[in-house]
Amino acid sequence: xxxxxxxxxxxxxxxxxxxxxxxxxxxxxxxxxxxxxxxxxxxxxxxxxxxxxxxxxxxxxxxxxxxxxxxxxxxxxxxxxxxxxxxxxxxxxxxxxxxxxxxxxxxxxxxxxxxxxxxxxxxxxxxxxxxxxxxxxxxxxxxxxxxxxxxxxxxxxxxxxxxxxxxxxxxxxxxxxxxxxxxxxxxxxxxxxxxxxxxxxxxxxxxxxxxxxxxxxxxxxxxxxxxxxxxxxxxxxxxxxxxxxxxxxxxxxxxxxxxxxxxxxxxxxxxxxxxxxxxxxxxxxxxxxxxxxxxxxxxxxxxxxxxxxxxxxxxxxxxxxxxxxxxxxxxxxxxxxxxxxxxxxxxxxxxxxxxxxxxxxxxxxxxxxxxxxxxxxxxxxxxxxxxxxxxxxxxxxxxxxxxxxxxxxxxxxxxxxxxxxxxxxxxxxxxxxxxxxxxxxxxxxxxxxxxxxxxxxxxxxxxxxxxxxxxxxxxxxxxxxxxxxxxxxxxxxxxx
Numbered sequence: 001x002x003x004x005x006x007x008x009x010x011x012x013x014x015x016x017x018x019x020x021x022x023x024x025x026x027x028x029x030x031x032x033x034x035x036x037x038x039x040x041x042x043x044x045x046x047x048x049x050x051x052x053x054x055x056x057x058x059x060x061x062x063x064x065x066x067x068x069x070x071x072x073x074x075x076x077x078x079x080x081x082x083x084x085x086x087x088x089x090x091x092x093x094x095x096x097x098x099x100x101x102x103x104x105x106x107x108x109x110x111x112x113x114x115x116x117x118x119x120x121x122x123x124x125x126x127x128x129x130x131x132x133x134x135x136x137x138x139x140x141x142x143x144x145x146x147x148x149x150x151x152x153x154x155x156x157x158x159x160x161x162x163x164x165x166x167x168x169x170x171x172x173x174x175x176x177x178x179x180x181x182x183x184x185x186x187x188x189x190x191x192x193x194x195x196x197x198x199x200x201x202x203x204x205x206x207x208x209x210x211x212x213x214x215x216x217x218x219x220x221x222x223x224x225x226x227x228x229x230x231x232x233x234x235x236x237x238x239x240x241x242x243x244x245x246x247x248x249x250x251x252x253x254x255x256x257x258x259x260x261x262x263x264x265x266x267x268x269x270x271x272x273x274x275x276x277x278x279x280x281x282x283x284x285x286x287x288x289x290x291x292x293x294x295x296x297x298x299x300x301x302x303x304x305x306x307x308x309x310x311x312x313x314x315x316x317x318x319x320x321x322x323x324x325x326x327x328x329x330x331x332x333x334x335x336x337x338x339x340x341x342x343x344x345x346x347x348x349x350x351x352x353x354x355x356x357x358x359x360x361x362x363x364x365x366x367x368x369x370x371x372x373x374x375x376x377x378x379x380x381x382x383x384x385x386x387x388x389x390x391x392x393x394x395x396x397x398x399x400x401x402x403x404x405x406x407x408x409x410x411x412x413x414x415x416x417x418x419x420x421x422x423x424x425x426x427x428x429x430x431x432x433x434x435x436x437x438x439x440x441x442x443x444x445x446x447x448x449x450x451x452x453x454x455x456x457x458x459x460x461x462x463x464x465x466x467x468x469x470x471x472x473x474x475x476x477x478x479x480x481x482x483x484x485x486x487x488x489x490x491x492x493x494x495x496x
Contacts, residue, residue, distance in 0.1 A: 003075035005067070006447050007236070008439035009056055011081045011165050012244065013102065013266040014313065016055035018063040019439045020074075023452055025462045027434060029067035031059045038099060043106035043348055043357075046099035049087045052165065053172050057231070064232050071234035076450045077173075077227065078240030078442030080247035081165040082266075083188045086140040088151065088213070089168070091161050094176055098148050100165070101140040104267075104306055104348045108139035109357040120206060127193045127200055129278060129287025133355055135304070137164060138190035138207040145209070155210050162213040164188070166241050170224055173238060178225035180216045183292035184246040192217070194278060194289055197297060220246070220291045221445040240445030244438045245269040246290055249300065250445065251437030252406045253463040255456045260394075260402060262387055263438065264411035267351070268308035270390040272399060274299045283393040284353045293448070293456075301397065303352040303390030307345040307361075309411050311379045314347070321372045325410075332380050332416040335373035340365040342488035343378040350493065353393040359492045365484075380417050384424040385485040391425055402427045408437040415467075423473035424482065433466040 005028065010017040017032040033055045038046040064071075084103035089096045101107070112132045115121070121132045130136055141162055145152045154160050163171065167181045186192040186199075191209060193200040199214055218224065224238040242250065245263055249271045252261040257275035262268065271290070278287050279301045290300035312328055315321045322328060342364045349357035363375060391402060405427055412418050412431055422429040434440050447453040471478075 003073055005069055005073050005075065006443035006452065007060065007063070007074050007077045008442045009060065009077060009079045009169065010244070010436070010439040010442065011052060011056060011079070011169060013082045013104070014310070016052065016059050017436070017439065018059035019436060020063055020067040020069065021440065021443045025434065025440060025444070027436065029063050030436070031062040031066060033059055041107070043109070045102040045104040045348065047085065047102055049089070049096040049100045049168055052100070053169065056169055060232055071232050071236055074232070074236050075452055076237050076239035076446035078446035079166050079169055079238065080242055080244050080438045080442035081169070081185070083164060083185060083243035083245065084135060084137050085165050086137045086144065086162070087165065087168040088141065088144045088160055088162050089171070091159055091176070094171065097151055097160065098144055101144065103135055105140065106134050106348055106357045108134040108143055111139050111142070115206070124190060124203065125280065127195070127203060128187070128190055129194050129280070130188070130190055131284060131286065131355060134357060135351070136188060136190040138203070138209060141209055142207050155213050158212045160213050161215070163215055166243070167215045170238060170241070173227045173231060174225040175228040180218050180224055182218055182220045182222070182241040183289045183297060184220055184243045185241070186217045187289040188243060194287065194297070194299070197292070219293055219295065221293055221449040223449065237450065238446070239449035240442050240447070242291060242441060242445060245271050245302065246288070246300070247441030247445070248408055248437045249273065249290055249441065251434070251439070251441035252408060252432065253460040254406065255460055258399070259406070261406040261408065261437070264308050264383060264407065264409035266308065266310045268305035268383055268386060270303045270387060270394070271300045272394060274301055279397065281393070281397050283396045284355050285390070285393055285397060286352070291445070301394065303393060305386045305390070306348050306351045308383045308386070309409070310347070311343065311345040311382060312411070314345070315376055315379055321376055328376055328380055329414045329416050331373050332377045335377045338374050338378040338381055339369070340484070341370055341374045341378040342485055343375060343382050344488050344492045345379070345382055346492050350489070353389055354489065354493060356493050362488070362492050364488045364491065380414070381420060381424070383411065383417065384420045385482060387421060388424050388482055391427070404428050404430050406430050406432065408432060408435045418467070418469050419472070422469040422471045424478060426471050426475070426478055428471065429469040430465050431467045431469070433464040
């Protein structure tokens with residue numbers, strides 16, 4: 001039986017999805033499960049790593065059933081994952097020593113501030129392309145080593161293993177045989193030198209992290225090992241791996257320098273391919289590894305927004321304003337405009353270009369006429385304003401004006417959001433036929449390694465536009481709305 005399909009494991013912040021793709025990059029079947037979000041203290045966010053693993057097993061077995069495929073028909077598995085989320089586990093038992101600390105978690109904000117005051121941010125940015133912020137993995141890992149009883153001593157003895165979610169899943173998939181990551185995920189840890197493509201001894205010393213816990217860093221398309229036979233019924237090779245935003249860049253076929261995509265999931269992430277050049281941002285954007293193939297890194301510049309789709313989840317689960325996310329499109333269409341209401345979703349601080357971990361969310365401009373419609377519309381619109389923040393920061397860093405923005409992720413199936421993005425940015429927006437581009441990027445990488453896809457050039461020919469959104473809002477209204485947003489952000493930041 002020939003291997004004709006690829007399996008993507010897309011492990012996100014609030015849910016885990018498995019998608020089977022055919023040899024042309026079209027989805028055949030998918031299955032998704034949400035899992036618990038844990039908030040043990042203000043600004044703290046945790047996941048149960050074993051629960052995440054259970055969801056991976058469940059969705060993969062179910063998607064194989066839905067697709068009606070046998071294991072022999074899967075040529076390879078690609079993994080894409082929420083980045084920076086940190087897991088530390090026992091090498092002997094495979095048991096995590098603590099909940100995973102999620103990328104949104106702000107518990108190490110004080111540590112980052114002290115390191116900044118001591119003058120270390122310039123060194124960190126030069127070597128990693130990142131900023132000193134609790135968003136990244138290093139201070140989370142150091143917190144685990146210092147706050148879980150006996151962890152540091154066990155790490156020094158080589159008894160513990162660290163990984164972001166990709167590494168944790170790979171360990172479980174291979175029955176503990178593979179302790180590896182790829183260059184995109186490594187580049188989000190604060191301890192990986194993106195120029196030398198190595199774990200950096202000076203940074204390890206700065207964060208007091210022992211080299212013994214670290215995984216091997218591989219290309220994004222590589223041999224990551226075989227699954228255990230009991231995972232889906234027979235061993236399957238794992239051949240692709242990339243953090244979710246880099247995977248989306250690949251899934252959007254943004255292979256030429258200057259091409260930009262923006263993904264709308266739990267957070268929002270705008271990424272521009274910069275080719276062989278590491279662009280050091282002057283506007284607090286991030287330089288990162290876009291992908292690494294045949295030992296050669298391609299770089300990107302990225303703006304990260306912590307809360308996008310999570311705003312809609314909050315409106316649904318927290319305020320009970322909606323029963324399901326899909327309702328927001330018709331609500332916004334009926335409401336038409338937020339009528340001066342601004343929702344700043346700084347639930348866990350503000351990301352790029354502000355990087356204010358102490359900011360907290362607010363709803364402003366309320367009147368007696370304000371109703372659920374205006375607040376829901378303001379929540380959707382906040383994503384568009386935050387995207388403009390990122391676009392303008394990129395342009396201040398020297399990027400040319402955007403000709404088109406390629407968008408993806410769960411939020412952009414909402415036509416109102418996609419059109420409002422074009423209007424607030426003043427830029428045409430393209431939505432692809434396959435919007436689950438993170439999963440698609442993972443299987444492209446896996447397919448490259450096993451020969452199902454010949455080259456990046458051939459992959460780029462597979463990209464197809466579903467709908468083209470053209471700006472219809474006049475400049476005066478666009479700029480007036482954005483000016484109101486900037487004022488709302490200033491109020492939130494000063495309150496922090």
